[in-house]
Amino acid sequence: MTKLDLHYVEPRLVELYDRANPRGADTDFYLGLAAELQAQTIVDLGFGTGLLTRELAAAGRRVIGVDPSPAMLAYARRKPGAERVAWVEGDSSALGTPAADLAMMTGNVAQVFLTDDEWATTLRHMHQALRPGGYLAFESRNPAARAWEQWNRETTYEKSYTPFGVVEEWLELVHVGDGRVRFEAYNVFDTGETLVVPSELRFRTLEEITRSLTSTGFSVAHVYGDWQRGPFVDTSRLMVVVARRN
Ligand SMILES: C[S@@+](CC[C@H](N)C(=O)[O-])C[C@H]1O[C@@H](n2cnc3c(N)ncnc32)[C@H](O)[C@@H]1O
Secondary structure (H helix, E strand, C coil), rough: CCCCCCCHHHHHHHHHHHHHHHHHHHHHHHHHHHHHHCEEEEEECCCCCHHHHHHHHHCEEEEEEEEEEHHHHHHCCCCCCHHHEEEEECEEEEEECCCCCEECCCCCCHHHHHHHHHHHHHHHHHHHHHHEEEEEEEEEEEEEHHHHCCCCCHCCCCCCCCCCCEEEEEEEEEEECCEEHHHHHEEEEEECEEEEHHHHHECCCHHHHHHHHHHCCEEEEECCCCCCCCEECCCCEEEEEEEECC
């Protein structure tokens, strides 16, 4: 069974997810890509609250959303337009073989796969879910930009007024090593309750990503350095990868 961060399990944190991760340039990028590729069948692995998933389906496409979190799934299902999506609780092994035109992992889902084995298995399942010539798109933070150096209380502190009262939030870095970053997200409610969410992400280099894609039967079509399709350079914060199933 997939081990899930408390962010995707605790009902209040699930409810607050879209406030911290609202619709943005990333949403526009993936919607634009789906339109440009004229994708009719799309799979979205790790759909979260399903914000993008529902928009993709609104255009009359066949959209399959897969996520292992029952709480995220329940939230996504309650939202307008949810009835147009085929929601599946599970990990990449639940994707099946829908001969999709486009498969995506958005919101840095690609970084939750900590080991090389988990990543290779996920890519294999994405490959099986696509038709030959179909596209895989995802983003991952560029390790060279060392985002974790900003993951401290001073830089990340935010206080917001939410349906659950005032919530203070910040990140604390715990450990960096072997391409992995461990950190804790603090959530302090005005009742005095503190929820600490331990989390770990894998930061793969572009070389590691390219090698894993090639050995799974993908060709890298584009690597962008931002959501406006600017070129990827060493200092880019993001790697936005579009690969094609051979
Ligand atoms: C940061 S959220 C991204 C949500 C959404 N795609 C977005 O763009 O905002 C990560 C999501 O990945 C899901 N997840 C965690 N482990 C996973 C796994 N092994 N396979 C697929 N999804 C996973 C979580 O349940 C959560 O919904």
